[in-house]
Amino acid sequence: xxxxxxxxxxxxxxxxxxxxxxxxxxxxxxxxxxxxxxxxxxxxxxxxxxxxxxxxxxxxxxxxxxxxxxxxxxxxxxxxxxxxxxxxxxxxxxxxxxxxxxxxxxxxxxxxxxxxxxxxxxxxxxxxxxxxxxxxxxxxxxxxxxxxxxxxxxxxxxxxxxxxxxxxxxxxxxxxxxxxxxxxxxxxxxxxxxxxxxxxxxxxxxxxxxxxxxxxxxxxxxx
Ligand code: BG6
Ligand code: MG
Numbered sequence: 001x002x003x004x005x006x007x008x009x010x011x012x013x014x015x016x017x018x019x020x021x022x023x024x025x026x027x028x029x030x031x032x033x034x035x036x037x038x039x040x041x042x043x044x045x046x047x048x049x050x051x052x053x054x055x056x057x058x059x060x061x062x063x064x065x066x067x068x069x070x071x072x073x074x075x076x077x078x079x080x081x082x083x084x085x086x087x088x089x090x091x092x093x094x095x096x097x098x099x100x101x102x103x104x105x106x107x108x109x110x111x112x113x114x115x116x117x118x119x120x121x122x123x124x125x126x127x128x129x130x131x132x133x134x135x136x137x138x139x140x141x142x143x144x145x146x147x148x149x150x151x152x153x154x155x156x157x158x159x160x161x162x163x164x165x166x167x168x169x170x171x172x173x174x175x176x177x178x179x180x181x182x183x184x185x186x187x188x189x190x191x192x193x194x195x196x197x198x199x200x201x202x203x204x205x206x207x208x209x210x211x212x213x214x215x216x217x218x219x220x221x222x223x
Contacts (some may be wrong), residue, residue: 002183002211003163005102006153007131008045009121011115011169012187012203014091016121019209024055027075033059041192045170047114047143048072077119083117096205099130101208112153112166114143119193133157142171145171147180154180155171165180165214167203183214 021040026176028035039058043051045148052072056063092190096196098148102109106130109133118136124127133156135149142148154161169187174196177184185206188191197214 001163002107002165002215004110004154004157004159005106005165005167005211006110006112006150006157006177006182007099007203008169008173009111009118010115010193011044011097012092012167013111013127014086014125016086016115016119017169019079020044020051023075023078024051025080025090027071028055028059031059031061031071032057041171043112045114045144045168045172045176048116049139055122074098080117080120083124086121086124088124091125091127091167096130096209097126097149098204098206099127103132105208107208107211108157108159108174109194110134110153110157111136112149113137113148114140131152132160145175145179147176150180152175153184159180166209167206168193171195175185184216 027033042054052068111131114137116137135153140149161181164182166182166184168174182194185201186196190199
């Protein structure tokens, strides 16, 4: 039985994935690296520094670690500027109602975002109290597609991994959810997210009545 729903933030709750893309594109332009929305798919869900590495791979550029960190911080400065201008109107349609509905049905509701800005974004959107547990990029060692973030969220929610459904817009996130032994609803294109158990164009379209059909996984063997 599914007992918990774990949501990614950027691109699932709110369109901050767009702001990440715009900030990376701005940095790419400074570095003379061509950078498209298709390239950006590889950056979704992964940590800031891993994103920096992928951008440099795309541009065939090698760079010292401290310089990579400086540029990733510069990108973050732009991202934070965009985000600070955001309002609750930018939450995806139907999401607050869905979170409320899931809780009313007795589901535990969690957030698992690779972003170190997640607490700030939630506060700006007035969603800080919408989740029973929250894991952000400051609390994990390994970035998605490693399952660490979702396993930690499940532990905080006090449910077993196979009792969780993850909502994800990133390929790395879908892979992380599956590696955690959880069911996964992909938000976005079927082509990109086909490994998910179900793919929907938007989060707000999810029908909580279908939760039972997602209960497809077996308990993971205890090590
Ligand atoms: C994820 C985004 O949620 O957070 C990635 O999908 C982003 O694009 C990552 O790189 C890290 O975010 P931040 O805010 O810590 O740089
Ligand atoms: Mg995302």
